[in-house]
Amino acid sequence: MCGIAGVINAAGVTKDDVWKMIDCIKYRGVDEQGVEDLGGAVLGHARLAVVDPENGMQPMSSTDGKVWVVFNGEIFNFIELREQLKAKGYKFKSRCDTEVLVHLWCERGEKMLDDLVGMFAFFVWDQRTQTGMLARDRQGIKPCFYAPYQGGIAFASEMKAILALPKFERKVNEAALGNVFTFNYCPPPETCFEDICHLMPGFFMRFSNGSCSEPVRYWSWPIDSDRVDASQADLERALDEAVKLQMRFDVDGGLFLSGGVDSAVIANRLVPQWNRPQLDAIGLRIEDKGFSEYAYAERVAEDLNINLSALDIQPSDIPEIARSVVKHAEQPHGDFSFFLFYLLSRKAHEMGKIVMFTGDGPDEVMLGFRHNEQFFSEMMRANFSMRSYFDLISYSTEKDRKRMMSPSFLPHTEGALDKFMGIIEPFRDLEPMEQVAAYELTSLMPGNNAVKGDRMGACWSIEGRAPFLDHRVSELFARLPITSKFYQGVGKHFLKKAAESYYDHDFVFRPKTMPTLPIGEWIKGPLFQWAREVLALPDGGRFDRNELQVMLEEHRSGLHNHTKQLRTVLVAKLWLQEFFPEHV
Helix, strand or coil: CEEEEEEECCCCCCHHHHHHHHHHCHHHCECEEEEEECCCEEEEEEECCCCCCCCCCCCEECCCCCEEEEEEEEECCHHHHHHHHHHCCCCCCCCCCHHHHHHHHHHHHHHHHHHCCEEEEEEEEECCCCEEEEEECCCCCCCCEEEEECCEEEEECCHHHHHCCCCCCCCECHHHHHHHHHHCCCCCCECCECCCEECCCCEEEEEECCEECCCEECCCCCCCCCCCCCCHHHHHHHHHHHHHHHCCCCCCEEEECCCCHHHHHHHHHHHHHCCCCCCEEEEEECCCCCCCCHHHHHHHHHHHCCEEEEEECCCCHHHHHHHHHHHHHCCCCCCCHHHHHHHHHHHHHHCCCCEEECCCCHHHHCCCCHHHHHHHHCCCCCCCCHHHHHHHHCCCCHHHHHHHECCCCHHHHCCHHHHHHHHHHHHCCCCHHHHHHHHHHHHHHHHHHHHHHHHHHHCCCCEEECHHHCHHHHHHHHCCCHHHHEECCEECHHHHHHHCCCCCHHHHCCCCCCCCCCHHHHCCCCCHHHHHHHHCCCCCCCECHHHHHHHHHHHHHCCCCCHHHHHHHHHHHHHHHHHCHHHC
């Protein structure tokens, strides 16, 4: 976990400008910060020392000082790559994974991306040729944003670093903000800040001759390739290899243990390879029925001799942390599990942890979300349209939006269906269930789900590690036949059948509980006044504030359930206050 920032081929940019960028995100890397002016590139870095704490200062150069890199993430197979490079005569001055990147660039150029197993965003700059490359990992585990600036390109791990540049004009991307009220997040590559874009997962950008290329794809999800059956032994081999590589760190670590099947499987494969004192885990405990799986986490911890600590969450926690959550999320996310990840990461930080393993990954690739199970269990595999799926995932209807929005903002919310159809267009030859998986992998995951772990962990200097997101494990899942992913109304069927080797049937096949907060109930009671105050905040004339108060009253009385609509407006209001206070 680190923070990177830089400006390439731009006029008049100084080290001080890039220091401002790094200062905004130095919580991502509290151990060391550095900035280098390399002529065509001014690069900055904030380092969280996870491997080789003494020798990993960045920006880092090759031994001859000609190739430089700033890097966020982990190259899990760096030891194997380093040995290969040593055999070819490359000299190393550290044992950290970062140095592998500069030498691998010299050896392989852009093709180096094929060799990397890990989670990463990095920029490499070759002073010999005044060329470079900005690259992001295959699945978007680590963030990377870019924007035009002063005739060149600015990039960073977080958008607030780009916003800190002295001549960058901060403006709301109204259409992107409008999409939030359908999707509950802003689908990438757009962001809610005008001119700032995601570098999409599996892409890189070339820099040469004073200009940069459009993003170039180097990896795709193999969801349209031939289907390949896999056995439990295949999965265990792939997972065990992923765990082995991800156990490479020089700090204290632990596990987020939700009690769900995914984290329970990771616990089962992690414990035998845990080469430190007893494994510490943190589990979420919420009193409201249907929102906590802590009792199941206790069962796993007892079976595997894991030291489990409970995180108890109360309604009073939400107002206390709301502005911080929104600040670090950087865009409006109506998904209140961001609050959970923030509190889990805070507890891990208080326990002295830096690396935390998670069960993230299988839901998107194997149709594991509860709404998919409910939807597909009522459908034959081929008898639904993607429009019906869009209606299912929409967080507000046209009628809702007409009620909530001002006449001036409402038109910005009307392009969501076209946006959705554009996302799935490359996959229209697949059957509908695979199109749903494609949407969730290429938009929902990088736009929302992967953001939670990175951003809510980063603000507490916590690095998440997800063995299921080793791309070789993900590709195994993606290539499975559809009936292995979803069978008889059950998502993630292949994984659950494998999990029956470790846990009983009732544990594995119980109804899925989503890790989120009962915010709909809380704003009827203990958080009602807080919600009233947030909904009354100025918003630049985008919402009908009186109507929002009526909807809140309807929700409290039980006349209507407006949970989805209200929670999205709540975070949008807080976001506008945080990032555009002078305009609202």
